[in-house]
Amino acid sequence: MTGPDKRLNAWRDDLADRRLEGRVEAARFVDGAPAMVMAPRAGLRSRPDAGMGYCSEALFGDVVDVFETRDQWAWVQMQKDGYVGYMRANVLAREFAAPTHRICVTSTLVFREPDLKSQPARPLYLNSRVRVSERTGDWTGLATGGFVYAAHLSDCKTFSHDPVNVALDFTGTPYLWGGSSAAGLDCSGLVQQAFHACGQPAPRDSDMLEKQLGRAIEITGDNPARRGDLVFWDGHAGMMCDAENLLHANGFHMAVRVENFAKARERIAKAYGSQPRFRRVYGNKQ
Secondary structure (H helix, E strand, C coil): CCCCCCCCCCECCCCEEHHHECCECCCCEECCEEEEECCCEEEEECCCCCCCCCCEEEECCCEEEEEEEECCEEEEEECCCCCEEEEEHHHEECCCCCCCEEECCCEEEEECCCCCCCCCCEEEECCCEECEEEEECCEEEECCCCEEEHHHEEECCCCCCCHHHHHHCCCCCEECCCCEECCEECHHHHHHHHHHHCCCCCCCCHHHHHHHCCEEECCCCCCCCCCCCEEEECCEEEEECCCCEEEEEECCCCEEEEEEHHHHHHHHHHHHCCCCEEEECCCCCC
């Protein structure tokens, strides 16, 4: 049967989210149990198979609803964007405290002590959420252990103001299909993380971004692209830095790059079989 998008709705023939009862057919409906991601990054896959590539990626402090745990895999739905998939069950904690702060730089390190020479250090990435327990000089202690340089944190209600500035900080980051962090990300992951850092909800995939963010516009000589305009091809998304330059994570460079839009558009159109479409996000700088 056809039904709601399975990327955003947890349902299979044998099991489904109780909130979908009456909308889909399934042998059994259950409530999701909240859990928090406790690893720096956790791949989300379309099947419980470590050989599968990511369809998305969760970050430390993300909360998911768990519908099933079996054979070391958890079938989950991310609360921040609704994306559904499988992740390793051992990265999840069923008991957790609400975060107080978020990582506000592309990446940082958690040190064992409030000392830059202490080891081991583990990474955390932009938009990861943590609970602060203490402040020691320039360092902030985390409730889960370790210390982060205080300037790399902001409280959960404080955000950046320009998604382009956020995205530019990822320049040179490796391209990773399904990735959402400075360890590697894809085109829609870059856009999503930039908007999340500005406190604006954004879905995960490029088709969802095109449907949900901003309004469609025609780019002409009298109405040139503006900073922050989004541009889409079928299966690809980018962000305009200004009227002439495109910022995007792409497989051509296998990295996040800024390039001249006029030179790139036909290469991308040929690769994706479509011409560019623009959307202007409400609140763009003029």
